[in-house]
Amino acid sequence: MNEENQVYFVDSDKLPPAALERKHRLEQDPSFRTDHMKYMDGMQVIESDIKDKVLKAMDEYDYDLYTANDVERALSHETCTIEDFKALLSPAAAPYLEQMARKAEELTKNHFGNTVYIFTPIYIANYCQNYCIYCGFNCYNNIRRKKLTYEEIEHEMQVIAETGMEEILILTGESRAYSDVSYIGEAVKIARKYFKNIGIEIYPVNVEEYRYLHECGVDYVTVFQETYNTDKYETLHLMGHKRVWPYRFDSQERALMGGMRGAGFSALLGLDDFRKDALATALHVYYINRKYPHAELSLSCPRLRPIVNNDKINPRDVGEKELCQVLCAYRLFLPFAGITVSSRESAVFRNGITKICATKVSAGVSTGIGDHEEKYEGKEEADAGDEQFEINDSRSFASMYQDMEQGGLQPVLNDYLYV
Ligand code: SF4
Numbered sequence: 344m345n346e347e348n349q350v351y352f353v354d355s356d357k358l359p360p361a362a363l364e365r366k367h368r369l370e371q372d373p374s375f376r377t378d379h380m381k382y383m384d385g386m387q388v389i390e391s392d393i394k395d396k397v398l399k400a401m402d403e404y405d406y407d408l409y410t411a412n413d414v415e416r417a418l419s420h421e422t423c424t425i426e427d428f429k430a431l432l433s434p435a436a437a438p439y440l441e442q443m444a445r446k447a448e449e450l451t452k453n454h455f456g457n458t459v460y461i462f463t464p465i466y467i468a469n470y471c472q473n474y475c476i477y478c479g480f481n482c483y484n485n486i487r488r489k490k491l492t493y494e495e496i497e498h499e500m501q502v503i504a505e506t507g508m509e510e511i512l513i514l515t516g517e518s519r520a521y522s523d524v525s526y527i528g529e530a531v532k533i534a535r536k537y538f539k540n541i542g543i544e545i546y547p548v549n550v551e552e553y554r555y556l557h558e559c560g561v562d563y564v565t566v567f568q569e570t571y572n573t574d575k576y577e578t579l580h581l582m583g584h585k586r587v588w589p590y591r592f593d594s595q596e597r598a599l600m601g602g603m604r605g606a607g608f609s610a611l612l613g614l615d616d617f618r619k620d621a622l623a624t625a626l627h628v629y630y631i632n633r634k635y636p637h638a639e640l641s642l643s644c645p646r647l648r649p650i651v652n653n654d655k656i657n658p659r660d661v662g663e664k665e666l667c668q669v670l671c672a673y674r675l676f677l678p679f680a681g682i683t684v685s686s687r688e689s690a691v692f693r694n695g696i697t698k699i700c701a702t703k704v705s706a707g708v709s710t711g712i713g714d715h716e717e718k719y720e721g722k723e724e725a726d727a728g729d730e731q732f733e734i735n736d737s738r739s740f741a742s743m744y745q746d747m748e749q750g751g752l753q754p755v756l757n758d759y760l761y762v
Pocket residue numbers: 471472473474475478479480481482515516517585
């Protein structure tokens with residue numbers, strides 16, 4: 344087994360022999376896998392040249408060619424060009440982090456004032472039909488699976504809403520079989536009773552399905568591309584619909600075509616070369632913005648976190664300094680874009696980065712299924728499903744709100760009214 348194909352995350356002790364055999368073949372024999380660039384039946388193809396533009400720019404990006412002069416030139420420009428952005432992401436920009444942060448802070452203030460948005464995620468199911476080798480929910484990982492009933496969803500949402508939260512992000516594992524679009528739509532309708540702003544982070548769907556979910560009450564859709572390197576993607580997503588890279592790439596565009604107000608983008612930093620993935624993520628946002636100028640676009644910047652049954656996963660070469668460089672470069676290149684920093688990062692890091700360039704943080708987070716009441720009230724964990732990954736910042740909504748205020752920021756729970 345070569346290094347690229349080695350799966351070192353999953354405890355497979357309890358898999359039935361046929362599943363184990365299939366898992367091993369998927370890991371060891373690339374020819375056993377389906378073509379990750381070919382759409383599967385039922386996947387809608389849309390006309391768009393954005394993929395080609397992003398892939399070309401990423402392929403051509405040689406960050407070692409950039410020098411201190413290029414970085415200084417980029418910092419002297421009022422508007423950050425694509426070339427400037429490439430310089431700011433390069434290793435040559437590392438000594439200029441302070442200047443980048445100061446400029447990023449100024450731009451953030453110009454576009455967002457002192458505000459910081461607070462939301463919470465809710466996982467309503469953790470069934471997943473994909474085999475992403477870095478994720479605790481993958482179909483071969485031996486975890487407790489759970490899908491909330493509508494009554495349980497309503498109860499969880501009541502518990503969250505009672506804290507004062509007004510924005511919720513609904514997540515599922517990626518399983519159409521267990522969490523079909525109508526199940527998610529019903530969950531959204533329940534959420535509409537309690538929250539003013541609703542996002543979803545689910546498996547990618549077609550335009551008409553996004554339209555249906557929007558009619559149910561979804562405001563924005565977030566899809567993580569994980570890595571924009573298609574070859575690397577092939578080695579990490581061995582099975583399931585998620586394996587189809589281009590269908591995933593076009594998700595945000597399909598969501599906007601389906602009437603969504605906003606879309607979120609991200610690579611999972613640490614899976615591959617983080618500078619190239621950061622370039623591709625920002626260019627994805629940039630080109631979507633040019634094509635859909637009305638859309639509210641945002642970036643997330645997750646790094647790998649440990650998962651159940653594997654304590655070896657950690658961000659590789661993406662330390663906090665590198666993450667900070669990426670985030671400041673994002674702000675300079677895309678001053679209008681929201682930037683979300685999740686509870687994967689520490690409280691200290693999140694407190695600091697919200698003063699510079701991040702505009703949104705999660706609070707009261709659980710990545711398990713159906714355990715908000717237990718977590719919020721400090722009870723023993725009941726019959727909850729396992730978590731997707733371990734979080735780093737477990738602050739409650741109240742404590743996050745207080746910390747943001749004490750840091751001189753103005754916490755915002757919602758800025759949108761339906762009339
Ligand atoms: S990353 Fe998403 S699609 Fe992949 S295994 Fe985890 S939950 Fe499933």
